[in-house]
Amino acid sequence: MPIEVNGKSYETDEEGYLANLNEWNPEVGAAMAKADGCDLTDSHWEVINFLREYYEEYQIAPAVRVLTKAIGKKLGEDKGNSKYLYELFPYGPAKQACKYAGLPKPTGCV
Amino acid sequence: MAKFETPEVKEYLEIPKLQEGVMSHSSPFLSSDKFQEPLGFPGELVDNWQQVAIDKLGELLGKYRGLQVFMDSCVKCGACTDKCHYFLGTGDPRNMPVARQDLLRGVYRRYFTLPGKLFPKLVGATDLTEDVMNQWFSYFHQCSECRRCSVYCPYGIDTAEVTMAAREVMNAVGKGQKYSNEIIGKVYKIGNNLGLPQPALEDTLLGLEEDVKDATGVDVRYPLDEKGAEVLLVTPSADFFAEPHVDGLIGYGKVFHQSGISWTLSSYASEAANFGLFIGSYDNMKRIAMRIREAALDLGVKRIVFGECGHAWRVAYSFLNTLAGPFDFLDPRYPVPQHICEFTYDLIQRGALTLDKSANDHRVVTFHDSCNVARATRMGDMPGGQLTIPREVIKAVCNHYVDMAPETIGEATFCCGGGGGLLTDDLMELRVKGALPRMAALRHVTEEHGVTHLAAICAICKSQFSKILPYYGFEMNQIVSVHQLVSDAIVLGAKQ
Numbered sequence: 039m040p041i042e043v044n045g046k047s048y049e050t051d052e053e054g055y056l057a058n059l060n061e062w063n064p065e066v067g068a069a070m071a072k073a074d075g076c077d078l079t080d081s082h083w084e085v086i087n088f089l090r091e092y093y094e095e096y097q098i099a100p101a102v103r104v105l106t107k108a109i110g111k112k113l114g115e116d117k118g119n120s121k122y123l124y125e126l127f128p129y130g131p132a133k134q135a136c137k138y139a140g141l142p143k144p145t146g147c148v
Numbered sequence: 149m150a151k152f153e154t155p156e157v158k159e160y161l162e163i164p165k166l167q168e169g170v171m172s173h174s175s176p177f178l179s180s181d182k183f184q185e186p187l188g189f190p191g192e193l194v195d196n197w198q199q200v201a202i203d204k205l206g207e208l209l210g211k212y213r214g215l216q217v218f219m220d221s222c223v224k225c226g227a228c229t230d231k232c233h234y235f236l237g238t239g240d241p242r243n244m245p246v247a248r249q250d251l252l253r254g255v256y257r258r259y260f261t262l263p264g265k266l267f268p269k270l271v272g273a274t275d276l277t278e279d280v281m282n283q284w285f286s287y288f289h290q291c292s293e294c295r296r297c298s299v300y301c302p303y304g305i306d307t308a309e310v311t312m313a314a315r316e317v318m319n320a321v322g323k324g325q326k327y328s329n330e331i332i333g334k335v336y337k338i339g340n341n342l343g344l345p346q347p348a349l350e351d352t353l354l355g356l357e358e359d360v361k362d363a364t365g366v367d368v369r370y371p372l373d374e375k376g377a378e379v380l381l382v383t384p385s386a387d388f389f390a391e392p393h394v395d396g397l398i399g400y401g402k403v404f405h406q407s408g409i410s411w412t413l414s415s416y417a418s419e420a421a422n423f424g425l426f427i428g429s430y431d432n433m434k435r436i437a438m439r440i441r442e443a444a445l446d447l448g449v450k451r452i453v454f455g456e457c458g459h460a461w462r463v464a465y466s467f468l469n470t471l472a473g474p475f476d477f478l479d480p481r482y483p484v485p486q487h488i489c490e491f492t493y494d495l496i497q498r499g500a501l502t503l504d505k506s507a508n509d510h511r512v513v514t515f516h517d518s519c520n521v522a523r524a525t526r527m528g529d530m531p532g533g534q535l536t537i538p539r540e541v542i543k544a545v546c547n548h549y550v551d552m553a554p555e556t557i558g559e560a561t562f563c564c565g566g567g568g569g570l571l572t573d574d575l576m577e578l579r580v581k582g583a584l585p586r587m588a589a590l591r592h593v594t595e596e597h598g599v600t601h602l603a604a605i606c607a608i609c610k611s612q613f614s615k616i617l618p619y620y621g622f623e624m625n626q627i628v629s630v631h632q633l634v635s636d637a638i639v640l641g642a643k644q
Contacts, residue, residue, distance in 0.1 A: 052177050052326075052574070053573065053574070095347075096345065096347055096348035096351065097345055097348070098342065098343055098344050098345060098348045100348075100352075101352050101355075101388055101389040101390070101394065102389065102390055102391050102394070103352075103355065103356070103359070103391070103394050104351070104352060104355055107355065107359070120391060124624075130615075132389075132390070133573075142343075144342060144343075144389065145327075145330060145331050145334060145341060145342060145343065146331055146334075146340070146341030146342045146343075146384075146385055146386055146389075146421070146607075147341060147384050147385075147386040147390075147393075147421060147457075147571060147607035147608045147610075147611050148342065148386045148389055148390040148393075148607075148611050
């Protein structure tokens with residue numbers, strides 16, 4: 039089921055993850071979040087931007103621990119934990135934030 | 149996702165009121181050609197699928213004598229009916245193990261028995277129609293292959309084998325399950341279920357070394373691809389990625405550190421799990437298992453140790469030698485392979501670890517036996533070691549340990565609700581409902597004995613509980629890794 043953003047159609051998979059990762063742009067991320075009833079704030083974008091940077095380098099989303107550490111370093115100790123990330127992304131930072139960042143869904147026993 | 153209600157936890161586990169077809173809508177995502185073909189399966193439903201399916205079933209009946217016996221020997225005694233967590237959680241009579249099996253058995257009778265060929269209606273034989281195939285796809289993905297029902301079957305019918313056969317037939321006609329097949333493809337392409345490439349794995353492990361150094365002041369190593377190490381540790385890739393899995397991995401590293409035994413992970417065999425088991429595919433199971441052998445030879449290790457992963461331990465313990473043996477190049481003085489719990493237990497027995505149990509005094513712990521470990525494997529050299537050794541490890545590091553009710557643990561353990569290739573978001577309703585029996589047992593020890601944490605030795609169980617616990621009013625971080633408890637109690641440095 040493709041999503042429409044600014045008159046352009048973007049192909050997604052069964053769970054709403056972007057089919058073609060190169061097509062991603064911030065408007066698409068925001069539209070995906072909106073469809074889930076979530077308005078992205080600067081705090082969300084901090085996480086999403088980090089995910090994209092990490093993916094660019096390693097071709098995978100960062101492990102939860104890598105993510106919390108990076109966010110902690112950037113935004114302060116009190117935010118470097120999974121509780122903070124779950125407040126931002128209640129369906130789980132790995133899955134929900136990856137979706138808005140245009141990354142593939144982490145698979146496996148996670 | 150459709151809305152559904154979390155089942156109510158009552159004081160006693162009740163046999164639910166039957167609601168026919170209430171779960172018939174539950175089906176996983178269909179696999180597409182890009183996930184089917186790398187596994188050697190047709191990309192989409194083949195034109196002559198009925199004939200292909202019947203031929204495949206015939207092939208399996210000839211190849212696996214057990215399957216033939218399981219098809220013939222059920223006497224409909226009903227002993228299994230109330231043993232399945234998915235039946236108890238959903239009330240769908242099709243989830244009584246006998247009824248689910250009969251979806252396959254009816255087709256078997258129609259095409260492979262004389263009475264079924266001549267008088268199908270009299271013997272419950274059914275034509276393989278599109279509707280039947282769709283029911284297979286739904287209900288054979290409502291069995292986690294946990295084999296609890298088999299414990300109670302007077303004929304020893306192994307339900308998991310029936311489910312695996314049905315899934316293998318479905319893959320043969322091009323009707324595969326996305327979750328399992330996509331993951332197996334990632335193992336072939338990248339090396340693990342997650343799709344974690346070597347540089348990311350290396351970065352993650354370096355990060356762990358930093359974290360442990362920060363927390364303890366000690367240089368504990370998490371080595372990758374180090375030739376000449378004594379031990380190759382093969383662990384589920386979730387251990388690198390998710391919580392509380394990674395806390396267990398930190399624990400393994402501390403145990404190796406204290407043991408003085410050199411070890412390494414492998415980026416080539418960076419996955420213990422073997423989803424080939426879940427889809428009943430011997431060929432894929434073998435191909436996945438061979439990677440472990442190749443890594444062990446390449447790195448020149450003397451021992452292979454498996455991390456906390458339930459079905460991985462089953463494949464390792466029961467089939468590794470058949471699939472990827474012989475392992476005559478390993479040190480014969482140690483079990484091939486060995487479980488991390490056996491490894492740690494052995495060190496504890498020899499007094500080689502200094503453990504400060506009080507580090508876990510804020511926890512009252514109970515242990516969830518993972519189905520594949522409890523019912524299909526062993527640890528140590530005595531019967532039931534797979535049940536006692538993990539508990540002995542926990543008790544050596546925790547002052548407060550309580551078991552859940554006996555009919556819910558050990559060989560009678562209830563599945564977490566997400567095993568056997570069902571740990572996927574498209575089956576969330578099933579996963580939540582199937583967790584009911586375990587949640588009821590946990591609730592009981594929480595109320596009676598103040599239990600605060602549920603410990604497990606399986607990546608699937610840990611992920612499933614992190615997700616499911618909140619549905620039942622618990623906190624997601626109440627699930628812990630067994631080696632997380634070890635990690636918190638182990639005193640690093642020279643033995644005092």
